[in-house]
Amino acid sequence: MTLKTQLPPCSILLLAGGRGQRMGGQDKGLVEWRGDPLIAHLQRKTRSLTDDLIISCNRNRERYALFADQLVIDDESDFPGPLAGIRAGLKAARHPHLLVLPCDVPSIDAALLHDMRETANRHPDKPLMLRHGKHWEPLLCVIPAALLPAFEDAWNAGERSPGRVMRSLGANALQCPDNDPRLANLNTPDLLNSHNTVSD
Numbered sequence: 001m002t003l004k005t006q007l008p009p010c011s012i013l014l015l016a017g018g019r020g021q022r023m024g025g026q027d028k029g030l031v032e033w034r035g036d037p038l039i040a041h042l043q044r045k046t047r048s049l050t051d052d053l054i055i056s057c058n059r060n061r062e063r064y065a066l067f068a069d070q071l072v073i074d075d076e077s078d079f080p081g082p083l084a085g086i087r088a089g090l091k092a093a094r095h096p097h098l099l100v101l102p103c104d105v106p107s108i109d110a111a112l113l114h115d116m117r118e119t120a121n122r123h124p125d126k127p128l129m130l131r132h133g134k135h136w137e138p139l140l141c142v143i144p145a146a147l148l149p150a151f152e153d154a155w156n157a158g159e160r161s162p163g164r165v166m167r168s169l170g171a172n173a174l175q176c177p178d179n180d181p182r183l184a185n186l187n188t189p190d191l192l193n194s195h196n197t198v199s200d
Contacts, residue, residue: 007117010097011052013089027059029103041106043067052094056085083162090148102139119174127166131173138163
């Protein structure tokens with residue numbers, strides 16, 4: 001597809017390193033939805049977009065390795081949160097930008113992924129976050145790898161919110177419609193079941 005070749009290469013990070021509390025402690029990326037683990041759906045959506053597909057995971061590394069070019073783990077134990085995974089992804093990224101997605105948004109589509117990369121490319125020095133209404137989606141973002149020192153400084157100062165770090169760095173917003181179905185966050189068993197029969 002021509003549009004993809006016009007954009008510079010980026011690394012892609014899939015976040016699957018959480019505790020999975022809303023899933024009863026299950027490893028969320030490996031929970032099945034429509035016959036496949038959630039991580040497999042995200043891998044299919046992103047595989048053609050990068051030669052540097054990174055998964056942040058803190059369990060089941062041998063299973064996640066099947067879906068990634070490289071794996072990263074948090075540098076602190078006890079599941080310190082998504083900012084830890086993002087920092088690890090920024091350190092590992094082989095390209096100037098890192099597109100970040102959580103493992104529980106399997107309805108994201110190619111058009112939105114392209115729009116994220118295109119918008120980030122127009123503002124190459126700033127983070128980009130999705131937003132719908134006034135609500136930011138800090139785990140659906142594109143981050144310049146050159147901002148790693150700023151993320152490290154924020155972490156060392158005690159910050160644990162990716163959104164606050166990116167807003168402090170002048171993040172741009174890519175506005176999505178309210179209740180955009182592509183952003184459906186399937187992070188509980190009930191949500192997984194309720195979306196199970198909806199066609200892509």
